[in-house]
Amino acid sequence: MEIRATADKLYSIRVTEQTETESIGGVAAEELPGRIYETQSLMVDGVSGATITSDAIKDAVRAALLSGGFDPTVYEVEAHYQAEALRYDVTEADVIVVGAGGAGMTAAYTAREQGASVILLEKSGVVGGNSLCAQMGINAADSQVQQELGMNYATAENLKAAHIRYGGRENVVDAYVASSGETVDWLRDTLNINFTYGGRGEIDPADPLASVGEDHPSGSELFMVRADDDGYTTLTLVNALTTALDNAGVTLYKQTEATALITDGTGRVTGVKAVSADGQKIEFTGKTVILATGGFGQNHDMLVQIRPDLANAITDEIAPTTGDGIRMAQELGAKTVDMEYLQTFPHAIYGDTWLPPMAMPGGFMTTAIFVNQDAQRYTTEGFETSADTLQQQAVYCVFNEDDLNDNLKQLQARGFIQSGDTVEELAAALGLEPAALRATVDQWNADCDAGQDSQFDRHNLKPLAGKLYGYRFGVGAHYFMGGLLINERTQVLDENEQPIAGLYAAGETTGGFHGSVRVDGSGVGDAFVFGHLSGQMASQEALG
Ligand SMILES: Cc1cc2nc3c(=O)[nH]c(=O)nc-3n(C[C@H](O)[C@H](O)[C@H](O)COP(=O)(O)OP(=O)(O)OC[C@H]3O[C@@H](n4cnc5c(N)ncnc54)[C@H](O)[C@@H]3O)c2cc1C
Numbered sequence: 001m002e003i004r005a006t007a008d009k010l011y012s013i014r015v016t017e018q019t020e021t022e023s024i025g026g027v028a029a030e031e032l033p034g035r036i037y038e039t040q041s042l043m044v045d046g047v048s049g050a051t052i053t054s055d056a057i058k059d060a061v062r063a064a065l066l067s068g069g070f071d072p073t074v075y076e077v078e079a080h081y082q083a084e085a086l087r088y089d090v091t092e093a094d095v096i097v098v099g100a101g102g103a104g105m106t107a108a109y110t111a112r113e114q115g116a117s118v119i120l121l122e123k124s125g126v127v128g129g130n131s132l133c134a135q136m137g138i139n140a141a142d143s144q145v146q147q148e149l150g151m152n153y154a155t156a157e158n159l160k161a162a163h164i165r166y167g168g169r170e171n172v173v174d175a176y177v178a179s180s181g182e183t184v185d186w187l188r189d190t191l192n193i194n195f196t197y198g199g200r201g202e203i204d205p206a207d208p209l210a211s212v213g214e215d216h217p218s219g220s221e222l223f224m225v226r227a228d229d230d231g232y233t234t235l236t237l238v239n240a241l242t243t244a245l246d247n248a249g250v251t252l253y254k255q256t257e258a259t260a261l262i263t264d265g266t267g268r269v270t271g272v273k274a275v276s277a278d279g280q281k282i283e284f285t286g287k288t289v290i291l292a293t294g295g296f297g298q299n300h301d302m303l304v305q306i307r308p309d310l311a312n313a314i315t316d317e318i319a320p321t322t323g324d325g326i327r328m329a330q331e332l333g334a335k336t337v338d339m340e341y342l343q344t345f346p347h348a349i350y351g352d353t354w355l356p357p358m359a360m361p362g363g364f365m366t367t368a369i370f371v372n373q374d375a376q377r378y379t380t381e382g383f384e385t386s387a388d389t390l391q392q393q394a395v396y397c398v399f400n401e402d403d404l405n406d407n408l409k410q411l412q413a414r415g416f417i418q419s420g421d422t423v424e425e426l427a428a429a430l431g432l433e434p435a436a437l438r439a440t441v442d443q444w445n446a447d448c449d450a451g452q453d454s455q456f457d458r459h460n461l462k463p464l465a466g467k468l469y470g471y472r473f474g475v476g477a478h479y480f481m482g483g484l485l486i487n488e489r490t491q492v493l494d495e496n497e498q499p500i501a502g503l504y505a506a507g508e509t510t511g512g513f514h515g516s517v518r519v520d521g522s523g524v525g526d527a528f529v530f531g532h533l534s535g536q537m538a539s540q541e542a543l544g
Helices: 025-039 051-067 102-113 129-133 144-148 156-164 170-191 233-248 300-306 324-330 406-413 423-430 434-450 522-542
Strands: 002-006 009-014 092-098 118-121 195-197 224-227 251-253 256-263 269-276 281-291 342-349 369-372 395-400 418-420 468-480 483-485 491-493 499-505
Touching: 002 051, 009 025, 025 051, 051 406, 092 102, 092 269, 092 522, 102 118, 102 129, 102 233, 102 281, 102 522, 118 256, 118 281, 129 233, 144 170, 156 170, 170 195, 170 233, 170 522, 224 233, 233 522, 256 281, 256 324, 269 499, 281 324, 281 522, 324 483, 324 499, 369 434, 406 468, 418 423, 423 434, 423 468, 483 491, 499 522
Parallel strands: 092 118, 092 281, 118 251, 281 499
Antiparallel strands: 002 009, 195 224, 256 269, 269 281, 342 468, 369 395, 395 468, 418 468, 491 499
């Protein structure tokens, strides 16, 4: 960064170089310097959805001030940034898409490519949704890409067999299987994505579908392609789509939350009501509407109503996915299926972010202890401790300084990780009873000295010493298999399984494809394949 300042005035702030993800951190790099300049404050709100980069920019300004011999605390003043009112010049289009995650962005771009005018609404300040979290690629069949990669098992027959066994609707599974190859080839040809083989393990020629039938079904060896540039397929796709949507003239309104569907006298969906982050109420008119609002991990009430056993769960979904699409369609009589089936993630950090398990002291190789609200250990620490964790009202991971890796340092800077020079200090920071945590740590350290866990049967014993760290975590509601029942044209169906005229849906907000289990790689696939198909179908209807 480059700043021009005196001791009490900032004259200019410029990000001279950055390598952030364009659709998230890139937005903060563009917007935040202006906000800091206008308010002359480092306490101004960051860009919603891009908190880490926003914090980094503020830190860089502080560092620059220090390097110039100035006192950054002069700029630590309360400030409210009054953004210009959001403008809605275009409120009518052939197709309205709600939600700019993988499914919505793909749907919007496809519909535009087919010749439809498109408005894309996004509730948060950034595009990409939870699709940005996914590490895996896309499961597909019979694409040219796969044929060129020699993926001989990626046939329609195998892909269908892998999915149908978990109770997916046959017509929906067939639609996925038929569209998946075309979608992958289309992504390559229109967005210039280079795909590579996404599998890691061996395939048993005698039983190629073996990996898809186990407890944790993985279709990666047989069907998965990944973007080959950075390994994060969804990031690559979201970045490419961000540019493509802009170039194609799709009208994107961020910070705009759809609240209800509009219908005409016959019950046909003709638009969407929405509210902007600055409180404006807007109505968008369209010939067709596509709902792509993701799951409902961020709606704890809805989660617990459907799965009371998850009352103590949190979520690792980073986008504000609160089941809005499901609710809006249900108000028109839409049918939902498989709502009770959802995947959980055993160790998610309490807050608004997600870390891969290998980056956590509570991850695959546990080096920490887990304690409950009474500062008592409650399980043999490990990765798969969901059942025990869900019994506790609150759980905390306590660990040593040498486990504080770079990922955790970032979280610490954002206030998710607490520390203490003593056990008592850490307890106070976590809101635990100091004497109780002291007793637990002393017992644990005595067990480590004795070489035996006296409470549970844990074998990797690492004492807790010196400065200690801790964070609250929980079992995360991670992926929602069920949702709005769609048909093979991605139309949303009513209770009689008849299409609701003008209404389509795609991605995690839908049900009918997975049944009770998500095959690894078919979550990302669900978003991009059905996003593409819904864009084709909704634009065809809109354009007559
Ligand atoms: C941590 C994590 C890791 C994952 N890893 C994998 C993986 O490795 N492989 C895999 O297959 N799947 C994975 N998944 C699942 C996969 O990422 C998602 O299922 C998929 O990306 C969902 O895409 P989507 O477009 O349907 O929804 P999202 O990407 O969640 O997008 C929904 C969008 O709708 C917006 N929205 C919501 N309500 C409204 C409203 N009322 N108005 C306007 N906008 C609204 C949201 O802000 C969001 O941007 C993972 C999920 C998580 C959380």
